[in-house]
Amino acid sequence: MAGRVVRPRQLAFALSHTESLTRDNFLEGPSNETALALIDSWPDWPNRIMLLSGPEGSGKSHLATIWAEQAGARAISAHSLIDTMVPDTLVTGALVIEDLIPGTFDERALFHLMNMAREDEAYVLITARVAPASFAIPLRDLNSRLRAVPVVTVAAPDDQLFRALIVKLCSDRQMTVDESLVSYLATRIERSVAAARRVVAELDAESLRLRRPVTRALAVEVLRDSA
Known part of the structure; x- marks a missing residue:
């Protein structure tokens, strides 16, 4: 009996990116x-x-x-x-x-x-x-x-600042995102810069691996797999 064919998992190459740490790119809010x-x-x-x-x-x-x-x-x-x-x-x-x-x-x-x-x-x-x-x-x-x-x-960011942070982290990786994705992430992950940075990195990696755009649907899959 022939075995099931398993397609090889595509690999995503980790491309270097720079997170902007200039004064102009600092997101100001009540927490900081x-x-x-x-x-x-x-x-x-x-x-x-x-x-x-x-x-x-x-x-x-x-x-x-x-x-x-x-x-x-x-x-x-x-x-x-x-x-x-x-x-x-x-x-x-x-x-x-x-x-x-x-x-x-x-x-x-x-x-x-x-x-x-x-x-x-x-x-x-x-x-x-x-x-x-x-x-x-x-x-x-x-x-x-x-x-x-x-x-x-320096306290944890409020909702408005957290949403802006998600957009900035995506922008630093040259990822195009819309409001539905930002709202989904902002209400489902821990409200910390570390959590946002980790999830954005996972989204970027999966987008490259699957050759799919970064969307709310992809975020649902990433958060489900990491739960």
Whole structure:
């Protein structure tokens, strides 16, 4: 008895794309207007060291990128900071420290950096998912120093901003979408930038693999398969 013929699954090549992180492409709304005002007000900050707090994908890195461009700042991930690097990281007088997560960074290196930044009158912008008040940091001097840093919170996007975000993420991938698709996604996925980014990437991949346009019908299939 002849077996059933199984057609080979088409492969989609992962094409590179660039997510725009310029000031002109930042989507402003009630959830991030205070944080954006902070970035736009530089160098007239209330403190030379500031911290942006918010959930993953809330736009902290986009804001930090905008500020880095304005201030000529270097950028470094918190977990890669070591003590011997501190003098070089502050050479331009401005620094972004990304994704400060308790237990994943060198506490003495960060304490050294904060002290040197104060002595050199350098600017430092730190991003973290939660405010330092909730951190458990054994190094007491660093703990008190971080708790004294002013925190500006970036919240999850509201409905209008979330819809605009979906359109932007699709546009960054050169995907043409209509209102029915945007409305469908906005009401069926978690309201976070991370979730929107993930679903848009899945839609893009399936569209390329199946050689189909990005439509509401395709989104229904993608969300059903990923459920």
